[in-house]
Amino acid sequence: MKNIIEEEGTNHQSTVENFLSNSKYILIGVFFGIVFVKAEIVSWFRIQEMFRFASFHMYGVIGTAVVVATIATLIIKKFKIKTITGEEVVFSERPFNKGNIIGGLCFGFGWALTGACPGPMYGLIGSGFPVFVAALLSAVAGTYFYGLLQDKLPH
Amino acid sequence: MLELLRQPWHWSIAGILIGLTVPLLYLIGNKPFGISSSFRHICAACLPSNASYFKYDWKKETWNIFFVIGILIGGIVGSTVLANPNPIVIATSAHEQLSQLGVKEFSQIVPTDIFSFTGLLTAKGFILIVVGGFLVGFGTRYAGGCTSGHSITGISNFQLSSLIATICFMLGGFITTWVFLPLIFKL
Numbered sequence: 001m002k003n004i005i006e007e008e009g010t011n012h013q014s015t016v017e018n019f020l021s022n023s024k025y026i027l028i029g030v031f032f033g034i035v036f037v038k039a040e041i042v043s044w045f046r047i048q049e050m051f052r053f054a055s056f057h058m059y060g061v062i063g064t065a066v067v068v069a070t071i072a073t074l075i076i077k078k079f080k081i082k083t084i085t086g087e088e089v090v091f092s093e094r095p096f097n098k099g100n101i102i103g104g105l106c107f108g109f110g111w112a113l114t115g116a117c118p119g120p121m122y123g124l125i126g127s128g129f130p131v132f133v134a135a136l137l138s139a140v141a142g143t144y145f146y147g148l149l150q151d152k153l154p155h
Numbered sequence: 156m157l158e159l160l161r162q163p164w165h166w167s168i169a170g171i172l173i174g175l176t177v178p179l180l181y182l183i184g185n186k187p188f189g190i191s192s193s194f195r196h197i198c199a200a201c202l203p204s205n206a207s208y209f210k211y212d213w214k215k216e217t218w219n220i221f222f223v224i225g226i227l228i229g230g231i232v233g234s235t236v237l238a239n240p241n242p243i244v245i246a247t248s249a250h251e252q253l254s255q256l257g258v259k260e261f262s263q264i265v266p267t268d269i270f271s272f273t274g275l276l277t278a279k280g281f282i283l284i285v286v287g288g289f290l291v292g293f294g295t296r297y298a299g300g301c302t303s304g305h306s307i308t309g310i311s312n313f314q315l316s317s318l319i320a321t322i323c324f325m326l327g328g329f330i331t332t333w334v335f336l337p338l339i340f341k342l
Binding site for chain 2: 087109127135
């Protein structure tokens with residue numbers, strides 16, 4: 001088990017993966033996308049219910065996911081479970097910076113407007129709401145804007 | 156069985172399955188679960204820039220792009236083969252508040268009077284879709300993660316910054332819902 005300081009979603013596998021090996025992530029994504037749609041996490045209404053305290057649904061989804069992920073992470077750490085290629089699992093450390101607050105608030109504003117965090121944007125495009133291509137392109141533009149300004153923003 | 160799968164899934168089922176994605180990605184590929192990073196990879200791969208934020212080995216992160224393409228395909232499966240035959244059920248109080256606000260369409264998973272190409276051309280549609288999307292892309296990367304990267308992966312690895320970010324996500328959502336949305340819907 002290693003703790004390293006890094007960004008979200010960074011690949012820590014030292015074995016290089018080719019196209020075929022990478023395609024298993026499509027399958028995990030498909031499974032994940034189905035869950036998103038079937039539990040209506042992609043729904044603007046469910047997100048509005050959450051921010052209006054009108055339903056427990058989204059709190060239940062996120063809360064359960066956190067509990068399950070925490071237990072699983074503790075088990076991997078405790079028993080030093082290796083990856084299928086025999087590598088030590090790397091856990092990312094995220095030191096606090098001001099971006100967590102300012103960026104976090106900005107994402108919160110956007111989340112309540114679009115009713116979609118990044119995952120559901122992709123799921124909604126697949127679900128027959130092509131207008132979310134506009135939301136996705138705009139999100140990519142937002143990330144590009146952040147990348148260009150990163151040095152000038154408080155962190 | 157198919158009938159059962161077509162019903163909307165209970166939050167506990169979804170929560171367990173999403174939670175299990177975290178160890179699955181750790182053990183299959185030594186990867187921390189995160190989705191908003193895909194925006195950064197798209198920028199790094201497709202857009203010209205000298206910014207240091209986009210100078211990294213994005214090819215090593217191809218898996219993340221495959222993963223989000225999978226989510227899109229999952230969206231197709233979930234809305235066709237496994238589609239819920241009934242209209243979405245919305246909590247009465249939220250339904251009332253949203254009607255008062257000016258939402259008209261309640262039959263699909265998103266209000267299609269706003270989230271459609273005709274809606275996009277209206278001021279409120281533009282703000283909800285385009286401005287909202289921009290804030291999601293800007294905010295998640297500035298915060299260093301989204302609901303998956305911070306709220307689920309980060310908190311499950313006891314990262315204080317992830318807990319703080321999550322509190323800010325919620326706070327931003329409450330402010331928008333209660334303060335900004337009523338103003339936007341008046342446009």
